Amino acid sequence: MTIKASKAVVYAAARQDLKSFVRFSFQLVHPEAEFADNFHIDALCYQLDRVRSGDTRRLAINLPPRTLKSFIVSIAWPAFMLGHNPSKRFFVISHNEQLAAEHSSLFRKLIDNPAIKQVFPTLKPTASKNTELIYTTSKLGGRTGLSSGTGLTGMGADVIIFDDPISAQDAASQKTCDQVAKWMKTSAMTRFNDLATGPVICVMQRLSIWDPHAQLTENGNWTKLVLPARAITKTTVQVGVESYHTWQQGALLHPARLPQHVLDEQKHSLGLHGYQAQFMQAPLPAGGGLIDVTKFKVYSSFPRKHPDLYLVSIDPAGGGTYAKSYSVILVFAVFDGHLYLWARWRKRVEFNDLKSQTIAIISKYRPQDVIIESASSGKPLLEEVHHFLQTRRRIDSECTTLLHPFTPNMSKEARWDEASLLVSEGRLHIPNSNRYAWVREFTEECRAFPEGSNDDQVDALSQALLGYRRIYDRAGESRVHLLSRRG
Known part of the structure; x- marks a missing residue:
């Protein structure tokens, strides 16, 4: 029974x-x-x-x-x-x-x-x-x-x-x-x-x-x-x-x-x-794998409530036709020399939409530094943001945002090689992928670099890391002059 x-x-x-x-x-x-x-x-x-x-x-x-x-x-x-x-x-x-x-x-x-x-x-x-x-x-x-x-x-x-x-x-x-x-x-x-x-x-x-x-x-x-x-x-x-x-x-x-x-x-x-x-469900393209994403630190919360500063890196769509390729905006919160990727915006848009999104992000985060690639399609965006910051300073004495044009003068791979120092030092932190759906996409693009189908997010990341090093990490050099500052 x-x-x-x-x-x-x-x-x-x-x-x-x-x-x-x-x-x-x-x-x-x-x-x-x-x-x-x-x-x-x-x-x-x-x-x-x-x-x-x-x-x-x-x-x-x-x-x-x-x-x-x-x-x-x-x-x-x-x-x-x-x-x-x-x-x-x-x-x-x-x-x-x-x-x-x-x-x-x-x-x-x-x-x-x-x-x-x-x-x-x-x-x-x-x-x-x-x-x-x-x-x-x-x-x-x-x-x-x-x-x-x-x-x-x-x-x-x-x-x-x-x-x-x-x-x-x-x-x-x-x-x-x-x-x-x-x-x-x-x-x-x-x-x-x-x-x-x-x-x-x-x-x-x-x-x-x-x-x-x-x-x-x-x-x-x-x-x-x-x-x-x-x-x-x-x-x-x-x-x-x-x-x-x-x-x-x-x-x-x-x-x-x-x-x-x-x-x-x-x-x-x-x-x-x-x-x-x-086994890892993360295929690499032939020639990919230049970026070791396992060295990215993963965080679930900030070390403290208020960061030392915010830094924004913008990689406008190349070739002058914004609707056909991606523009990327990355926002970093900086704590004690460590960069915490906080927000990402990535879209195929026309120039006016990119300008509006850039101004909205600057207004929201009030960053200390904004870095924009100055090649081709970035030049008109630099002019617009420069004008916006000038106008804002006239009505807001607490606006301290500085605008930095970034002119690429070496290959994407060489830029990453120089920028990766902060990564190897354990100073780049990305959110847990459970928190934001875009983190996996961001990580996969980095993993596939330089042979992936897109590298716009990698460009914005390299630009941010290089920009931060040049602005803050070079002892004895004035922050004002390192990136042909415009404000």
Whole structure:
């Protein structure tokens, strides 16, 4: 009696709770292996529950290899969903038919287990014979395994899952990445039975700066669950409706499955670029990685309430056509010679909008110093800000803001080499990425420099660090004359 009652409790839990079903399913498919629980599994199940409830329709998941991401997303979750609604139709798309067949085989091993019938009595296969890649329920729902590039004419799905839609070898080619991403967007994602409500999940380890994840999520409202093998900063990870896991900076993601010696072996085997992509979820472009972002200090609060001063660095869009490239404004709070990046503004705008934003930021922060690149399109902005400060001083005797034109006289790489001294000394601090969504984008651009698709934020950062050094750090030199001051 005790055993039967215990089984009944286990079946009920597996029926009602995805995490319990994942554990239950793993033990059915891998009876000889131990289920190594971890917070990332809770986070993954939480996000999948949000897809099920309709809270999100676009979910991108980046996790290192050997973290059960495919088992959970492509095998256990479709089985769980079909158990609750046997009429649902799933596409699970992998980079080749062999991988699609492997996942389909594990799904069939799970779904055909007699214990699953105890959890979901109404989940039954169709009377017709299923194939290696296709499982159809008696309610005409089911799971279809596919490979990228497959013709989909006449086919439809309620849910589409992309699970490693491109191989590591193919991801090295931007042309191939473009082709796969185009097929995903223009072919696969048009096959929803309901285009207005159909959810799509992309689960993969990062492979390159132009891989399908990058191209799929560059537009649209995507929920992203990105967990590297080691925490880059202190991070709060949501693992339930009102539950969170605090992941300390430097802590391993899953010590039981990815201990330090395994990560060291993978780094040696894959090299820096491969390791950064597949295990740290931060791919570098060829030739990138000049900036070591691990040397950026991360802060959650200022050392004290009031900084010694504010410094603003502005990199106007180049080429004189503001609407076609980004302009960037960075605001730093300075405490005892340490620069805390406090705010960032980045946008493609026309000149008048840039001028208005610049004046608004100066008025808000009342910075001691404003540094503006004086090349081409920065020159008219310098004139406008110069006029604004002159007018303001006539009505506000406490206005002490000084304007500094910055003329680049060396390459971007050389500028960073000189500016990086403050970083190596531990004097650059950036906000925790949990606080501001833009911090991850800022960090990724720095990581990709000098081969990233954009470097406007890096230019503004280099300018700020160089400007601060020239204004304040050179002993015996007057602050007034170091940057051709204009006020």
